[in-house]
Amino acid sequence: MTRPLLNRRLAEFGTTIFAEMSALAARTGSINLGQGFPDTDGPEEIREAAVRALRDGRGNQYPPGPGVPELRTAVAEHQLKRYGLAYDPDTEVLITAGATEAIAASLLALLEPGDEVIALEPYYDSYAACIAMAGATRVPVTLRPHEGAYVLDLDELRAAVTDRTRLILLNTPHNPTGTVLTRTELTAIAELAVARDLLVVTDEVYEHLVFDDAAHLPIASLPGMRERTVTIGSAGKTFSFTGWKVGWITATPELTSAVRSAKQFLTYVSSGPFQYAVAEALRLPETYFDALRADLRAKRDLLSDGLERAGFAVYRPAGTYFVTTDIRPLGETDGFAFCRSLPERCGVVAIPNAVFYDHREEGAPFVRFAFCKRSDVLEQAVSRLQGL
Structure with a gap:
């Protein structure tokens, strides 16, 4: 066959970055702060x-x-x-x-x-x-x-x-x-x-x-x-x-x-x-939603503070599960290379933001970490990141 099997409209996408980085986390035994899923079940x-x-x-x-x-x-x-x-x-x-x-x-x-x-x-x-x-x-x-x-x-x-x-x-x-x-x-x-x-x-x-x-x-x-x-x-x-x-x-x-x-x-x-x-x-009392926000806000601050101590510039989020960081204060400029080396360097997985851009250069130095994890897991990740 001379024609590619994959529809050409999808050819530019390949395997998602989430699959790649989650596989890397499993292979290296790293803490996975890449994909945005909680590590505990809901109510x-x-x-x-x-x-x-x-x-x-x-x-x-x-x-x-x-x-x-x-x-x-x-x-x-x-x-x-x-x-x-x-x-x-x-x-x-x-x-x-x-x-x-x-x-x-x-x-x-x-x-x-x-x-x-x-x-x-x-x-x-x-x-x-x-x-x-x-x-x-x-x-x-x-x-x-x-x-x-x-x-x-x-x-x-x-x-x-x-x-x-x-x-x-x-x-x-x-x-x-x-x-x-x-x-x-x-x-x-x-x-x-x-x-x-x-x-x-x-x-x-x-x-x-x-x-x-x-x-x-x-x-x-x-x-x-x-x-x-x-x-x-x-x-x-x-x-x-x-x-x-x-x-x-x-x-x-x-x-x-x-x-x-x-x-x-x-x-x-x-x-x-x-x-x-x-x-x-959807009909749970308002106390559930208040507690959810309070818990995630505390986890956001735990991870954000730790990332700042490790040398990242941190954009503390107003919402979601994620903290975006700038790696240039660490002497790095390539988010892809940084994320692919991070598991070997300190046992933590993150996501390079550039994958979310058409203008890759706009996102090159930014890296995303998820904080929707147990506090003890975030504390362990923060401790590992201090080695940077």
Whole structure:
């Protein structure tokens, strides 16, 4: 065969950096602060809810295509209680196989070849792959470090819009930088979307993981945005059950129907018994969410302080599971080389941020560490990193 086996739209992506670095962690016995998954399970009562659903025969066969009614209702209640956003659980909520499928289904449904998609760079690696699979073109707008945080240049965002722009792909709280977009920034994005008649797909899986004075604001709640926004949520990060792969979208009936048309040919349905458990999880008391934030804030500070002592420049995040660091104070400039050598040097695995950039040079000296681990594991990692 003279033609490559892999679809040329995917040829640039290869194996994800997460698979590579997790394999490196296993091979070297290193502490894996690369991939963003907790090393403890979520609430016992939610695990028991999944067991109860299994035993009761709920979800063991194909669940309804849009998701079980109990979870769709719980998602709608969550959006109304938290943000004042009213959605019809029957026509405006769709359950997906995690946020990753929600992203894929949304982009495959809403994009055509020739469309352009603006994404905030650095971005989660599946964004680029899904845009490519849809035959569209990604247009990165780069978040840049400024005074200890990453910021969006709104003029650069406006300049990126062309007559071919179909949608803006947002992520807030933002992975990997930990930025939480402000009301001012989101209002400017909303005004741009309305003025240029753009769709917005917004990945808000870290909505409950915000710290200090940061506050999560869904862009769908701003004027003119509900009718043009697909909002993506997920149970994995909020409840520490990432393996269950339960996500969702909320949107108008027209947008939800479009996304469902693509989703039905991906997994069709998934996570039957877990959907019932997540419905209960979304109704946990506020004390659960407060304790989650407090625990992760303490772990953020533990790791951030240790990284600073080890010589990194640290961008302390306002949200998510991740701390971004600058390795130049250590005399390093190549994040890929640094991360590939780090396990041998001190037994810790991290992720080079450059993999999340189209403009690789913008991300070259930055490295991401995950702090969603047990405190004793983070303390051990910090101790090892002092050897740098």
